[in-house]
Amino acid sequence: MFSMIPWKSSPFKVPVGEGGALTPFGSFPKIMKRMRNEFEELFNRFYDELPFPVPEPPGAWPWGLTALDKPNEIVITAEAPGFEVGDFEVQVRGNELILHAAKKAETNEEGKYHEVRERKCYESVTLPPGVNTEKVEAKYHNGVLTITVPKTAEGKGRKVVIKNA
DSSP states (O other): OGGGSOOOOOSSOOOBOGGGOBOTTSSHHHHHHHHHHHHHHHHHHHHHHSSOOOOOOTTBOOSOEEEEEOSSEEEEEEEOTTOOGGGEEEEEETTEEEEEEEEEEEEEETTTEEEEEEEEEEEEEEOOSSBOGGGOEEEEETTEEEEEEEBOHHHHOOOOOOOOO
16 A cells, blocks of 8 residues: 555655555564564463462462351351361461361381371461351361351441432
8 A cells, every 4th residue: 555655755764665665654564573573472471471380388278268258157168078077177266267187098018018198288267357256167078178157246247228319
């Protein structure tokens, strides 16, 4: 399209683009190619490295851990397959709920080898204000630890009536 523009001699020089076409922007295809390469390099740098793998702290809870805020209670579920009830320790310290699980398994085949496997998991959950930490309950069933933290009257809140203006 720029090659159809009549060219006149002017006091400023107009660079000649690729293919002999005159462009007021210099070598337009070269600029666009350079911009594309710069953006590709930027995106490659960004997406190749992110999300970069963040190593879990040793002993962090490796399975799912969720908290559900219900009207009268907060229910925290922690997936923990392969553990038993006696392998868990649940504590409340101030406004923190601390989950700790440890299991040691030993394999001893006569004359072959002696293997000791130890699995440890630890997680700390900050509880919101307005919960009754004295009545926390924990249950373990089918690989899922369920902790129920009841709310106090302040934690339950109250419904606000909306009026027409």
